[in-house]
Amino acid sequence: MSGPVSDAVAELIAMRAAGEITPDEFNAARGRLRGETAGAAASEREAPFHSDPQPAALAAPEPVEHGVRPSAAPKVGFTAKKPFRLGRKALLVVGGLLFGILALGSIAGQKHYKRADYGAAWPYPAYDSATVRCTVKTFGSTDRPVATVELGGVTYGLNGPALGVGGYPDPRPFEPSDKTAILATRQAMINDALTNLCRWRQ
Known part of the structure; x- marks a missing residue:
């Protein structure tokens, strides 16, 4: 050459x-x-x-x-640059996630609570931690926020829809009945679940 x-x-x-x-x-x-x-x-x-x-x-x-x-x-x-396109596999994954959300009719979030952070105001003295979740579910033609709490691997209902149409068991038998601070903590968990986890607005 x-x-x-x-x-x-x-x-x-x-x-x-x-x-x-x-x-x-x-x-x-x-x-x-x-x-x-x-x-x-x-x-x-x-x-x-x-x-x-x-x-x-x-x-x-x-x-x-x-x-x-x-x-x-x-x-x-x-030279023309090719526009960015998602691959077929990526499109299938994204589509599956969207379909799952639409099919279940729910958007969920969760928050962990520790007994050490609440002292005497902890509502579940038999457990050291609790995981609160909130999911917006559709019952018939109505959307309802379903707030739950997981204690020792078992999920219980926190608010009315969870205990009613949700069918979750009631965790209140685990709560001491003579402490107002405990009731305030449980209500704060419910309010936080509805506002920050479900993004629920009345």
Whole structure:
């Protein structure tokens, strides 16, 4: 491979590494350079011998800029960037999640509570922690916020919809009946569940 062609290929390699041209553009330009070089060599081998001492006029060489002929350089400015698209697998995952939310008719959240944070105001002395959840469920044609509390792996109802149409068991038998602070803590859990977990608005 001649010096100018080698320089041109080196320039193409640099452009590909910098992301200025795509691999397909690089291969096309390199193939064209090699084709032109091979064609020129074949023409020299097949040219007939002339006894005329006067050499035939040679065509003016094509100007070379930065080691690459304009005819061989890839047209970087006209390369269209493909728009970003989610793959088929990603679309299936997103679609499945949306379908699940719509099918269940619910949006859920949860919050963890610890006995150590409440002291004597802790409403469930038989347990050291509780997980409160809130889910908006559709019953018939009506949406209702269902607030629940998980104690020792069992889920209980906290508010009216959870204890009523939700069918969850009542955790109040676990609560001491003689402490007003406990009742205030339970009501604060319910209010926080409705406002911050269910985002429920009356």
